[in-house]
Amino acid sequence: MAGARDRRTVRRPLAAANGRERQMPHVNVKLATGRSEEQKRELTRRIVEAVTSTVGCDEDAVSVAIQDVPMAEWNDAVYVPEIEPSLDGLYKKPGYGRPG
Structure with a gap:
């Protein structure tokens, strides 16, 4: 497709104010429908805490x-x-197989 970006293209990381490379972690969570907004905010807070302490980036990054996602879907x-096509590469595998 003309003009499409090659997924193998290496992008240069954004530089932080101090000139060092800046990490920009993005976490995408899919949950079965039914969690409250309070639960989602707490999950987000804990994810951000884990990412910043483990990866060593600022919270604003x-x-x-x-x-x-409805369970029926x-x-x-x-x-x-x-999940299924990526089982070998998952860092945490589910404790269930294909839902029936």
Whole structure:
């Protein structure tokens, strides 16, 4: 496709004010529908805390997205397209197989 970006293109990281490379972690969480906004805020707070302390970046460099997925759609929307083909590369595998 003309003009499309090659996924293998290496992008230069943004420089922080001190001239060092700035890490920009983005975490995408998919949850079964039904969690409260309070639970999502607490999950986000804990994810940001874990990312900043583990990766060593500033809190303002982290972004978190949460997507609610109805359980009736979990298999088709999450497990089959994202989990199943990536099982060997997952750092944390689910304790369940393909939902039936």
